[in-house]
Amino acid sequence: MNKTNLITKIKTEPNIRNRFVAGLVDYIIIYTVTFILIYAIGEPNDEGGYSLNGLPALIPIIFWLIMTVGLEIGFGATLGNLLVGLKAIPKNGTKRKLTFGESFKRHLLDPIDMFFFGLVGIITIKNTDLNQRVGDLWAKTIVVPIKSQTELK
Template identity: 55%
Template sequence: MQQKFNHQPHIGRRILAALIDYGLIYTFIYVFLMSFGTPTTMGGYSITGLPILIPIAFWLLMTIGLESGLGGTLGNSIVGLKAIPQNGRNRKLSFSESFKRHFLDLVDMSFLGLPAILLLKRTEKCQRFGDLWAKTIVVKMSSLETPATSRS
């Protein structure tokens, strides 16, 4: 069943959710590089070959996997937000919808998240680039009808 929402940007919650999600992802990548990487002449670490797929797989699991499999990323779940289709149906996103949302995270989070913040404030349904491409919205979980109430 479709719902009508009073669209709010939830900027503080969305920033906190992103900090949680990407804090975990970056921490994993850092530990992985320090544990399995080769020191470079510039003082960093690098990984080559197939092991480079491990951080990518972790990113896929923590963003797209959790969102399409369980209904939300860890960060969104902690702060009480959920991404749903923009038609307002309370359902988990498909792999494709979630992939589109998160593929553009780099663009949305560039320049300290300014592109996303500007779009959240200026679009009718408070969407960032990833949401616009995926045709999704982010709402408070508490605003969603439960399956029992949506049937009545």
């Protein structure tokens, strides 16, 4: 089966609610662990809070990288996407997991896509032919239901 036929059989849908829930789940986990780390190993600062300085400040960044990029390239989806039955694949429809670069590009733009409660992401998903958010456009990826991948086997 050539790539052109494969892409026509993969149905992309906006899945706004599922994608919102997936992002919410992922980032609740990331923020919770980050705040716990800050209070557990952080140092008190002059403003009455805690902060991470030096090498410990890299721990939340590494955790974010593992939770988003690591899980996506290792298992094909983040925890949130697995929970709602979605996965990201290359835009050309190739049945493979994303590369590090593709996944990193997608998630590096999460703050833009999630700006103002996800409004930027919702607008781009609804106004692109393949229902892509800004990160997907840059990384050349699409988000599809996991079941669509199993139907193609």
